[in-house]
Amino acid sequence: MIDIRSLTGKKIFLLDGAIGTELFRAGLPSGHCPEAWNLEEPEKVAAIHRSYFEAGSRAVLTNSFGGNAVKLFRYELQDKAYELNFQAARIARSVCPPGCFVGGSIGPSGKFLQPVGELTEDRLYEAFRPQAEGLAAGGVDFFLIETQYDLREALAALRAVRDTTPLPVWVTMTFSLTKRGYFTIMGVSPEVFIRAMEEKAVEAFGANCTLNPAGMVELIKQMCRLTSTPLIVQPNAGQPRLGEDGSAYYDQGPEEFARYVPELIQAGARIIGGCCGTTPEHIKKIAEKISLLSDKID
């Protein structure tokens, strides 16, 4: 079983970059369910994973970010949750080189728990359960519950995974910088998040999305002061811009993104990847930076 502590002792564990933006680049129509491609276009999904492994990712995340039954309901695919997730894991597994790993991606439901919204924790648990089962049966090595904003939802997903499998689980939340410091939109602070994750003995945790690499440095520093658990960081590639051809792109190129890697490592990040707008080219540049620093990590 993947032991992240030994993989991050004096080493950096490199994850992959964005899958959503890559799927659109591969032709996923706007408004189409990305997870449906695990059944319809498995080759295209596999090609994205392969390109990340080739760029130097030690692990890739499955194409299952929106694969919970609550989110799939919007596409009337909720009854296919298990199958779509199972295939997501199988596809990534099929292109995973020896010594590399597959992480099962579990994103948020996109809805709110009571009293803000209509959802209950039990309903969420039920929505995450077939996803966890499908990913585990399809052969993932670990889980990444990612881009969470509500601690209660993250914990419901964690419970669904833990009730399914003994595989390791990692968790990331998405923080923004407010006038009072870093918080998720629901008001979860890094302190509260870390306390809850340590209580549940989550194997690795950290932050993703919303912030760019520069914005993540201070957040990771703060988190590092509060825990000795391996910290994950997956920043966005800057902000979306409008290209001359009328398409949207993220404005931080691979070179500029990778420039912050030494600072992120120094801040305490041990598991590094990219979120929105990052590409295999970004991962390649990060890998180059990491190899230059390999004897300086403690």
Added chain:
Amino acid sequence: MKTETDIHLHSLSQAIIQGLVEEAGPLAEKALAAGFQPLQVIEKACLPAIEEVGRLWECGDYFLPELIAGAEAMKAAMAVLQTAMKSSGQSLKSAGRVVIGTVEGDIHDIGKNLVASMLRAAGFEVIDLGADVKVERFVETAVEEKADLIALSALLTTTMLNQKKVMELLASRGLRERLKVMVGGAPVTEKFAREIGADGYGESAVQAVAVARALMAGGGGNHD
């Protein structure tokens, strides 16, 4: 020193600030029973309270749950007050008419709903088209409803381009001068808003209200 009646306004205002959804309606009724005109209650208790909620959000003291609770409490109070106004033949002066929705191909509606409730709370008439709304529908509804503003939400980098399509359709139908457009959503930035030629951009639901007001007053909505 507070008079007996001031206390009614103060309690209502506090209920909205604290997001006490169950209490806001009954407190509005009490204020009316104490002899206040509906309009006075709105102007002296409700509007300042929802502005305070917005201020607390911008300071980082309030988060999404508190902001939504505040808007819901405001809605409960306004329901009571507007009924009272109607029965006395009065009507509330609209801050403006807004057609709002999430653009085609995008099913996210959290941010859009939040902006809609904050706009309503601020006295705007809001026509909410929901999520995954076609470009034509925004434009046609805005014309039919004689709207002043169109507010477009997009949560995906692929769908934010549909915000641009709305701008293009407005231009091709010669409606660009008549309708102001504001845009928002997680991937949308000030720069992007400018690039597509939108009139305003709001980073948060609170800012969206300020932008909408500025646009109604004839000013630019961009924060630069």
